[in-house]
Amino acid sequence: MALPDPTALVLGAGPAGLGAAALLARAGARVTCLDPRTGPEQAAAQAEHVHILPPDPGPPLRKAAPELAAALSGAAAPDWHYLRLPEGAARTGPFLSRDAAETALHAAATAAGVTFDYGVRPRALAHDTQFEVAFQDGARRADILVDATGAHRWVADALDALGAQLWLDEIAAPGRYCTWSGALPPEAPRRHAMLWQPPDAEASIYLIARADRRLYVTWRGAGAPEASTGPELAEALSRHGLGAMAEIAAAAGPLARIGYVAPPPRLLGMERPGDPLLPAWFTIGDALVQTPPRFGFGMASVFLQLAELASVLDGGPPEPSLLAAAVRERLAAMAEGVWLQAGVLSVA
Ligand SMILES: Cc1cc2nc3c(=O)[nH]c(=O)nc-3n(C[C@H](O)[C@H](O)[C@H](O)COP(=O)(O)OP(=O)(O)OC[C@H]3O[C@@H](n4cnc5c(N)ncnc54)[C@H](O)[C@@H]3O)c2cc1C
Numbered sequence: 001m002a003l004p005d006p007t008a009l010v011l012g013a014g015p016a017g018l019g020a021a022a023l024l025a026r027a028g029a030r031v032t033c034l035d036p037r038t039g040p041e042q043a044a045a046q047a048e049h050v051h052i053l054p055p056d057p058g059p060p061l062r063k064a065a066p067e068l069a070a071a072l073s074g075a076a077a078p079d080w081h082y083l084r085l086p087e088g089a090a091r092t093g094p095f096l097s098r099d100a101a102e103t104a105l106h107a108a109a110t111a112a113g114v115t116f117d118y119g120v121r122p123r124a125l126a127h128d129t130q131f132e133v134a135f136q137d138g139a140r141r142a143d144i145l146v147d148a149t150g151a152h153r154w155v156a157d158a159l160d161a162l163g164a165q166l167w168l169d170e171i172a173a174p175g176r177y178c179t180w181s182g183a184l185p186p187e188a189p190r191r192h193a194m195l196w197q198p199p200d201a202e203a204s205i206y207l208i209a210r211a212d213r214r215l216y217v218t219w220r221g222a223g224a225p226e227a228s229t230g231p232e233l234a235e236a237l238s239r240h241g242l243g244a245m246a247e248i249a250a251a252a253g254p255l256a257r258i259g260y261v262a263p264p265p266r267l268l269g270m271e272r273p274g275d276p277l278l279p280a281w282f283t284i285g286d287a288l289v290q291t292p293p294r295f296g297f298g299m300a301s302v303f304l305q306l307a308e309l310a311s312v313l314d315g316g317p318p319e320p321s322l323l324a325a326a327v328r329e330r331l332a333a334m335a336e337g338v339w340l341q342a343g344v345l346s347v348a
Contacts, residue, residue, distance in 0.1 A: 005030055007141070009140055010031060010032070010114075011147055012287070014102070017035070018108075019068060020309060025109065031112075031115070032116070039119070040116075063307070064306075065307065065310040082192075083193070095193065123135060127162070144280040147287045153283075156283060177260050178224035179218045180227065181255065181258075193206065193207070205240070280320035282328045286298065289335035309327060309330075
């Protein structure tokens with residue numbers, strides 16, 4: 001990079017922000033990562049809603065950033081039981097939860113020299129040759145600004161206000177969800193994940209029995225029952241032939257039930273991608289592309305983006321603005337690929 005020691009400010013300490021911070025620090029930047037959460041121990045909103053994904057973060061990340069991939073693989077819990085229904089192909093093996101992924105990425109970023117500042121919320125963005133982000137108690141300047149604020153897209157909104165002409169492409173396919181959560185008794189099976197996704201995919205149902213004895217069942221699509229206890233939910237699951245899920249759900253007591261409509265998948269783009277007046281910035285993670293909410297896809301998309309970032313940082317132009325433009329271009333192309341893979345876009 002042209003500056004001996006460029007400073008980078010990463011907004012958001014979710015999986016994308018932690019991974020980006022680690023990679024930028026590895027490439028020689030002085031990185032600070034900020035998050036309004038009180039600390040890494042305060043779960044992000046969706047961490048409570050457990051994420052399960054296979055322990056291998058994927059060949060691209062293994063190749064581009066072996067240390068991050070190794071940290072993630074090492075964080076996988078060894079004894080999850082995963083069952084895909086109705087094929088019934090049971091698989092027992094290590095799975096990685098979002099909490100574990102975040103802990104591993106936080107450790108990797110700390111080891112790479114990243115400084116963390118939790119409990120701060122940015123208020124305003126300005127720039128001259130650097131960005132300046134204002135907070136309640138002052139401001140920070142940086143040569144490189146990274147938006148990793150997830151669906152909040154704080155930087156994108158702030159840049160829009162500065163006239164960067166960003167666009168947000170929405171696909172009108174919001175998902176209807178119903179999630180039940182409750183406690184399981186000590187003798188109930190733990191670390192079970194089961195997914196039922198019929199080929200016509202109008203509805204999909206998944207169950208997760210966590211190590212901490214929390215049960216989550218999510219029903220995507222129409223026809224969710226009104227169940228408010230484990231046995232009531234078990235009865236509805238049995239009616240769909242989901243005996244293995246019903247057996248676990250039956251052990252739960254009262255259930256909390258939330259119905260919600262998830263936002264449609266979104267992709268961020270720019271009208272003027274090479275705006276020379278803006279200092280270096282890029283967007284990564286859900287802030288860039290939100291995939292259709294499918295089991296295991298969001299985090300997989302984050303890992304693919306981190307792999308792209310790692311490879312640009314390894315061989316990209318040294319000047320921060322050129323480097324950031326190269327990152328934006330590569331990540332935007334990749335994001336479209338994610339949509340194609342997820343079946344939301346089709347090739348004309
Ligand atoms: C209910 C639900 C279930 C999901 N289930 C799965 C699953 O099973 N498997 C899977 O792979 N994916 C799943 N996903 C998707 C997955 O959670 C996301 O793809 C992933 O968390 C994206 O990581 P991220 O770091 O981009 O964003 P986030 O994880 O959203 O992190 C963003 C961070 O930015 C911080 N932040 C917010 N505003 C600001 C601000 N103004 N300044 C600074 N920081 C800010 C937040 O506090 C947060 O820590 C699920 C998502 C949801 C909502």
